[in-house]
Amino acid sequence: MFTPKLGGTFRERIRCATVRYRQLGNTGLRVSRLALGTMNWGHGTDSTEAAAQLATFHHAGGTLVDTSPEYQHGRSETMLGELLGTDVAREQLLIATTTGPHPSRAALLDSLHGSLRRMGIDHIDLWQLHGWDPSVPLEEALDTLDTAVTSGKVRYIGVSNHSGWQLATAAALQGTVPGRIPLACAQTEYSLLQRHPETEILPAARHHDLSLLAWAPLGRGVLTGKYRDETPADSRAADPELADYLEHHRTHRAGRIVHALSTAADGLGTSPAAVALAWIRDRPGVGAPVVGARTAEQLKSCLECEDVTLPPAIQAALDDVSAL
Structure with a gap:
């Protein structure tokens, strides 16, 4: 097994910051409450760095790894x-x-078989319907998800990037039609910078006993604090292909939130990223934040969140500064 080269300080931290677990929605599936995202794999993260990330995540007790055929055209x-x-x-x-x-x-079936082939596996633990397409009957899409589960090629199902009403419609169909496989989760962007899911998506998910998987929980990198004074040459913001991905999050409001995160991190002896992840991890209804680190060193910093419990006063301050 690949073993990352860890310094003594982090090795001591990682023993304390072991990833914990929780149930995914109203299912028997227990997942690590921090997920490893792989969007950068194949673009900015090469195979050696990906191996270091996976080994670091596994060493800390992480189990849930999130990928997609949309990431680098299947390279992830x-x-x-x-x-x-x-x-x-x-x-x-x-x-x-x-x-x-x-x-x-x-x-959908072509996509499923393609994912299984690329990963060289015989089943997917969680398969999520990506987006809403009004040109295809929802019943057809959901029936295909059911077929994938009954065939043994998929264990649990969910949806990704659905609005509140779309999520509620899909969950209701699966929950009321006899024989349907209930949805386990919904995935959407959610962070201190992006709290819009709290208006409709999160309430719909909680009503239907679904967990929320939060992608971009660090505000696409902005909440790490790396962009406060400059744009690092090796960052996403400096990459012509990815700059637009985060540019709209670099606002005056973001600056106030990052300042609050930095203040909290200084007081708790940790990083702004760990504070931001602890905040999103403990939001009601969240199953796991999906951390898409570019390097193993970044991932190590993120894993420190499992050693962080935010005092009520800090939670309240972050709620207030990030309120819509």
Whole structure:
């Protein structure tokens, strides 16, 4: 098994900051309450760095790994598959991926088989319907998810990037039609910078006993504090292909939130990223924040959140400064 080179200070921290677990929605599936995102794998994160990330995450007790056929045209899934069985055993991970963008029965099944082939596995632990397409009957898409579960190729199902009413509609259909497989989770962007899910998506998820998987929990990198004074040359903001991904989060409001995070981090002896992740991790209804680190060193800093419990006064201050 690949073993990352860890300094003594972090090795001591990682023993304390072991990842904990929680139930995913109203299911029997227990997942690590921090998920490893792989969006950067294949773009900014090469195979050696990906191996270091996976080993670091596994060493800390992490189990839930999130990928997608949309990430680098499937390269992220391929890289993950190349590491399974050599760096970390397949049975020690819970692999979540999404469907392709078109939810017709044929396209969904092609997407499923493509993901299985790229990762070299016989089943996906969590398969999520990616987006809403009014040109395809919802019943057709959901029936295909059911087929994937009954075939044994998928264990649990969810949705990704659905609005509140879309999520509620899908969850209601699955929950009321006899024989349907209930949804386990919904994935959406959610952070101190992006609190809009609290208006509709999160209430709908909680009403239907779904967990929320929060992608971009660090505000696409802005909440780490790295952009307060400059744009680091090796950051996403300096990458022409990714700059637009986070530029709209670099606002005066973001500056106030980052300042509050830095103040809290100084008082707690940790990093702004760890504070931001602890805040989102403990929001009611959240199953796990999905951390898409670019390097293993960044991931190590994020894992420190499992050693952080925010005092009520700090939670209240962060709630207030980030309020919509």
